[in-house]
Amino acid sequence: MQRTLRSALLAGFAITLAPMLAGCQMAAAPAPLAASPIASNDPLAHPAPGEWTSDGRDYTAQRYSPLTQINAGNIGELGLAWYADLDTYRGVEATPLYADGVLYNTLAWNITTAYDARTGAVLWTYDPQVPREFGRLACCEPVSRGLALHGDKVIIATLDGRLIALDRTTGRPIWTTRTFPLHSGYAYSITGAPRVFGDKVVVGQSGGDLGVRGFVSAYDVETGAEVWKFYLTPSPTDTPDGAASDPVNAMMRATWSDEGLWRQLGGGANPWDAIAYDPALNLVYVGTGNAVPHSRYYRSNDEGDNLFVCSIVALDAATGAYRWHYQMNPGEEWDWTCTQSMIAADLEIGGRTRQVLMQAPKNGFFYVLDRATGEFIQAGAHVFQNWNEGFDAHGRPITSEAVRYTEEPHLVAPGPGGAHNWFPMAFSPRTGLAYFPAYQSAFVLARQPGWTPQPMRSNSGWGFVSTGEAAATRARLTQQANALEKAWLTAWDPVANRIAWQVELPRHGNGGAMVTASDIVFAGTTRQTFTAFDARSGRQLWEYPTQSAPVAGAISYELDGVQYIAINAGWGGGAAQIERGAGIEMPRAPARLLVFRLGGTAQLPPLPANASAPPEPPPLRASEATVARGALLFQQTCAVCHGQNAIGGVKDLRHMTAETHAAFTRIVLEGLLLDRGMASFADILSREDAEAIHGYLIARANEDWGR
The missing domain is CATH 1.10.760.10 (Cytochrome c-like domain)
Incomplete structure (x- = not known):
């Protein structure tokens, strides 16, 4: 069996495709793109070299810092400048932001703090008082992945659906708006960072697993007033929503069965993390989530592509009007989301310069699309996968029937944790490589017989218990899945469509990447370290023990002529839940914000004592x-x-x-x-x-x- 899996893995890596026709469907010919309202001096489009003013640093979302003071020759002198105890053992997933001498950070429950970036002194803290019962609606802890800045405002999107603009100087609220209603049975939440694109704040939401209908919405950055909303699955009543998605509702609806539970549960497609923007094209790119129920049998009678689940959807930034889409997994039913980092770059492919959008979603492939048209250019597998048998002439994936599970257990690779989950990806225009933490995994899936949805529960339609011969099959396939597990920091060449290098890491949950113009990649690891790698070779250059695995993305900023590196170290979230093995948590400290500079001399306190073994359980008395x-x-x-x-x-x-x-x-x-x-x-x-x-x-x- 191992020989078969290795052969399949090599076959997956070998998929390299010439440019092909678009893998997207268009509605009636779209209107010409509106002129971009973004001025050439927009600080979010062109931040100063020493600033980090948005989640991906600028609108390309490359997480690339032009700073070079810290380099391979002196990185051994990199030390801790200051740190802030965050007083939580919850996962801390936010990318901090920096502007004008102030570092902004946010934690679980959206508690937001501004620090003096030189010393770490707290300037202000704002607690939006998120009701703690919303913790049960968040898939993977009540985390927040970041903030947005605009002019005099810090903007937060709270777990319970509020968009709040704070005064950057005082932390006091300027305006508040609600992005979704609150009432019984509504399972929406927000865990992703809000994004400011020009004069608008764009935000998505979570909750697809519990049964909601995904949408993305835009708000006026000065007032909080809603500008447009776009639903990402069709109207359950087949009547207009009064939203920007209305003109393509029929196109979406045609890809869903007349039967199935999608009307009751909303269909999913929640845009729970990455949303990107091209100011020249004036397009907003929305990465969508998994379908609900996960099982297409229960969701849509095993029929249809089910747009727009597991897709990238391009919308006109001014109006929210549909422009194009590409669907990574038609008829998605494996909990594979396409909400991961989307990065813009101009690359020389096939003898010409292409304006591309790049993404490595959960399904194990790295995609390169034309960001103006959605045309599929190429894609390649970076882990073992058994779902894809190639792409047709239009760039549509050919899905293997081997992963269309029934009531009998099927081995599906990657597993629901994904080959690349939300952990941020970076790209260096100097090396031409993209950097991201990769996870090779598989999972045993089967449909639960006679399943019916339950309110406020994870509505997958999956069965987790087998009997008789099926139980033996499940056990055998689970052993195969366990044998496949590996984790790496991966460097991908998007032009050659192949892995450039990989560094093996201990287990799933390694943090996001950030790369600098001195060709250094910074990333957190499950060794509970913050580590620097040579961006061209993967050679480890430096490592710092952080006492908790950093899962967030790092930033670099410059103040008084000194380059700093900042990272949140707070193990938790989905990584902690999916991680296999013994299931005993690593001894770890509470979460901290760590800030480094050359010559830094600060020291962390010793790791607190931790019990060496779990307590003995009581005897089993249940039948x-x-x-x-x-x-x-x-x-x-x-x-x-x-x-x-x-x-x-x-x-x-x-x-x-x-x-x-x-x-x-x-x-x-x-x-x-x-x-x-x-x-x-x-x-x-x-x-x-x-x-x-x-x-x-x-x-x-x-x-x-x-x-």
């Missing part, structure tokens, strides 16, 4: 039937935060203390730990349900005790 029922309820309700098979996650529930076991039902039904983000589930779980889940967790703890 086999109760444990089986609890396993299903856990996968539907708890696994998004507490890990598949109760391994890892925000809190590894196999390792509960005796006190937590005693209070388990109250925690689940009464919200005893609401202040930590563990809301009550009494609206969807009965006492019998909670006790069944508890029985399953005790069974899992006893299975794995002593590992």
Whole structure:
């Protein structure tokens, strides 16, 4: 079997394609692009070399710093200048921003702080008081991936759907607007960074797994007034929404079955992270998420491409009007999102200069598209994958029937964690390479027989328990999936369409990349280090022990002629939940913001003492039937935060203390730990349900005790 997998892996790497026709569908001929309102001196389009004023630094989102003071010759002198304790063990995923001597940062629950960038002194802190019950709506902890700056404003997008403009000097609110309504059964949340493009703030939202209809919306940066909204799945009532998406609603609708649960659950396609912009073309690029339910059988009667799930959609920035799209995975049903970093560059491909948009989404391929037209140029696999059999003459992927799972278990690669998840990607115009953390994985998927959706739960339609011969098949395929797992920092050549180099790293969850003009790539690793690599060869140049794995993207800024590097080190989020293995968290410190400079002499305090082993679990007293029922309820309700098979996650529930076991039902039904983000589930779980889940967790703890 290993020989077969290696052969398939090599075959995946070998896919290199000549430029092809567009893999997108167009509505009626679009109107000419409106002239860009962006002035040549727009500081967000052209920040000063020492500033980092937006998530990807500028509108190209290359995460490329032109600073060169820190280089391969002196990087051994790089030391800690200052740090800020962030007082949380939650995942910290934000890219900080820097302008005019001030560093801006945001944490879980959207708590935002401005620091003196020289010393780390706190200038102000703003807490939007996000209701803690929203923690149960966030797929992967109540994280925030960043902020936006515009003129005198810092703009935050809160987990509970508010867009708030703060005064940059004082941190006081200037305006607040709501991006989605709040009412029972609505499962929207926001975890991505808002983006300012010219005079508009553009923001997406999360929640597709729980059952919502994805959309992206734009707001006036001065007032917060909504300018346009574009829905990314068709109207469930087949009536106009009064939105910018109305003219293409029929085009979307034609790709969905008349049968299926998409109308009830919204279809998904939530744009929960990357949104990009080209000021010359005046186009906003929206990366969309997975479908809901995940299973296309239940969602759309196993029919149709289901636009616009797992796509890049280009919209007119002024009006929100549709311009083009490219769909990476027609009929997506594997939890593969296309919300990952989108980077603009001009590259010489096929003998001519192409204006390209690049993305490495979860499905294991690196894509190069024409950013003006959406034309598919080329794509190549960077990990083992078994879903793609090539691309047709229009750039449409040819999906293998081997991954169209049924009630029988199927091996699908990559797994739901994705070959490249949200962790930021960087690109250097000097080396011509893109840099991102890659994860090779597979997962065993099967459809759950007789599945029906449940409100406010992860509505996948997947089955996680098999019996009889199917159980033996699942066990065999799971062993194969486990054997495939590897993690790297990958450098990809988007012109040659191949891997340039890779550095193997210990496990999934390595942080985003940032690259400088001195040809250094900075990235956090699961060794709990912040590390520098040679951008041309991958050779390690420097490493600093951070006491918690940095998953966020770093920035570089210049102040008083000194170059600084800043990174959040806060292990958590989806990486912590998906990570396989023993499921015992690494000893780690609370999250910190770390800032480095040449000659820095600050020191971190010693790592706090950490228990060397989990507590012994209580004896199992629940019946086999109760444990089986609890396993299903856990996968539907708890696994998004507490890990598949109760391994890892925000809190590894196999390792509960005796006190937590005693209070388990109250925690689940009464919200005893609401202040930590563990809301009550009494609206969807009965006492019998909670006790069944508890029985399953005790069974899992006893299975794995002593590992």
